[in-house]
Each structure stands twice: as structure tokens, then as C-alpha cells.
Amino acid sequence: MKVGVVGSGDVAKVLAGGFLKHGHQVKIGSRSPAKLAEWSAQNSGSTTGTFADAAQFGELVVLAVKGKVAAEALTLAGMKNLAGKTVIDACNPIEDAPPTNGVLRFFTDVNESLMERLQHQFGDAHFVKAFNSVGAPRMINPQFVEGKPTMFICGNNEVAKKQVAQINEQFGWDTADMGGAEAARAIEPLCMLWCIPGFTRNQWTHAFKLLTK
Ligand SMILES: NC(=O)c1ccc[n+]([C@@H]2O[C@H](COP(=O)([O-])OP(=O)(O)OC[C@H]3O[C@@H](n4cnc5c(N)ncnc54)[C@H](OP(=O)(O)O)[C@@H]3O)[C@@H](O)[C@H]2O)c1
Numbered sequence: 001m002k003v004g005v006v007g008s009g010d011v012a013k014v015l016a017g018g019f020l021k022h023g024h025q026v027k028i029g030s031r032s033p034a035k036l037a038e039w040s041a042q043n044s045g046s047t048t049g050t051f052a053d054a055a056q057f058g059e060l061v062v063l064a065v066k067g068k069v070a071a072e073a074l075t076l077a078g079m080k081n082l083a084g085k086t087v088i089d090a091c092n093p094i095e096d097a098p099p100t101n102g103v104l105r106f107f108t109d110v111n112e113s114l115m116e117r118l119q120h121q122f123g124d125a126h127f128v129k130a131f132n133s134v135g136a137p138r139m140i141n142p143q144f145v146e147g148k149p150t151m152f153i154c155g156n157n158e159v160a161k162k163q164v165a166q167i168n169e170q171f172g173w174d175t176a177d178m179g180g181a182e183a184a185r186a187i188e189p190l191c192m193l194w195c196i197p198g199f200t201r202n203q204w205t206h207a208f209k210l211l212t213k
Helices: 010-021 033-042 051-057 067-077 114-121 158-170 181-187 190-201
Strands: 002-006 025-029 046-049 060-063 086-089 126-129 150-153 174-177
Touching: 002 010, 002 051, 002 067, 010 025, 010 060, 025 033, 025 051, 033 046, 046 051, 051 067, 060 067, 067 114, 086 114, 086 158, 114 126, 114 181, 126 150, 126 158, 126 181, 150 158, 150 181, 158 174
Parallel strands: 002 025, 002 060, 025 046, 060 086, 086 126, 150 174
Antiparallel strands: none
16 A cells, blocks of 8 residues: 655654555655655655655555644645545644643643544545554554553544554554544543653553453
8 A cells, every 4th residue: 555644753754664564655744855865765665755745645644743733734735635535643632831740731622632623624534543642662563461452543434444443453453443533532632641651650661452351
């Protein structure tokens, strides 16, 4: 599959690397593509470009940018380049403010989510929330003695969610589909929960698992 990654930070690079590892083609994008040249040279099968180049290239698109500017990044990526495509949304609506006792501050509230805003604004894309509540170093085939961790996902398009569930399987995760885009109101704050042990005890190596029996 051709995957376009909108973003140049740790999450973008780790997910891009995961797609390459599993045999996909990747174009990773930035407003300043030159800064990705070194990464791309070390990751064969990848190419670089602008956000629009990456989105146009991808049969599937990954969005991994600062939450506050996610809509700006998607505008640069171009609505026409996103239309009809699955967009994996790894972003969190984190405020530019320090955490309080380890608890991050969001710019959304409990009855809305960043992904719903994006789905509303870019209505022709099929957003699927995923990879937002685990640290970048453990996104691809993480090893835990307790077994596979759970990737909570949601989104309005069933085909897109099935596609993401297949990717989760390749990347070593069980998928828990929480339903439509509104479920991002619950999934995005898992990032807050995930970060508390990090900020308060410097523990950053965990992942969530849903026990079902
Ligand atoms: N770090 C983690 O372990 C982790 C884990 C799970 C989820 N997340 C979430 O994943 C997302 C990416 O996190 P990250 O740490 O990899 O990177 P980040 O530092 O949050 O974001 C970097 C990206 O944001 C883009 N950006 C910044 N300002 C912009 C603007 N004004 N307009 C358009 N784009 C702009 C940058 O674009 P340029 O390339 O053009 O500079 C870059 O691609 C975040 O929403 C974060 O909450 C992070």
C-alpha cells in the first residue's frame, strides 16, 4: 500500500518506519521537506515531500502533527488529496500549558474531540483515531510479557476502520473498535491517563490492554 504521512515529528517517523518495515511504500511530509532528507536516506523505500505531496501519494494517510495545528496541516495537505481516503489520526488536543500534577490540559472539553472537529471540517476524508495513547517508541510491534496491548480506535467509516484494524494487527496490536467519531471524546483523553505515570514517576513504557473475559 502507498502511505502518506503528514508530519515530521517522532510519531510520524515511527509510524512511517512501521509501514516500511511491513512492506508498504511511504512518503513522509513536512512544510520543510529538507529536514526529512537524513531520515529518508536511512529508511529505504521512503520519499519526502510537502504535506500535499504526502497526502496525494497516500492511498492511506497518517496525520501526526501538533494537535493545535492539525486543521492547518490538513488544509495544507489539501481536501482533494484526502477525499475518500482513510486518515489515521494520532493527534491529541494538548494545550500549550504545563501539566497539573502530571495531568495534561486539553483545548477540547469532554463533550467534543479534536477528531470530530477534523471530521466535520474535512468531511470527505475517513478519519480513524489510533496510536494517540501510547508513546512513539512502543507503537510498532511492542513486546509486553502480558501479551498484545489494545489499540482503541473509532471513526464513522467501517471500511476505514477495518483497514486500520489490519494495520494494527501488522503492528502487533489488538483492536478495540469503540464506534463512531464521538468515541474520540473518550479515546483522546487516554493520552492524559497514559502520560500521568510519565510526568509523575518518569515511567513511559506502558500500554493499555482491555481485558474481556
Ligand atoms: N510523541 C509521542 O510519543 C506521541 C504519542 C502519541 C500521540 N502523539 C500525538 O501525535 C502528534 C505528533 O506528535 P509528535 O511529538 O510526533 O510531533 P509534534 O512536535 O507534536 O508535531 C510536529 C509536527 O507538527 C507540525 N506543525 C507544527 N506547527 C505547524 C503549523 N503551524 N502548521 C502546520 N503544521 C505544523 C510540524 O510540521 P513541520 O514538519 O512542517 O515542521 C511537524 O510535522 C501530536 O498530536 C501528539 O499529541 C504523540
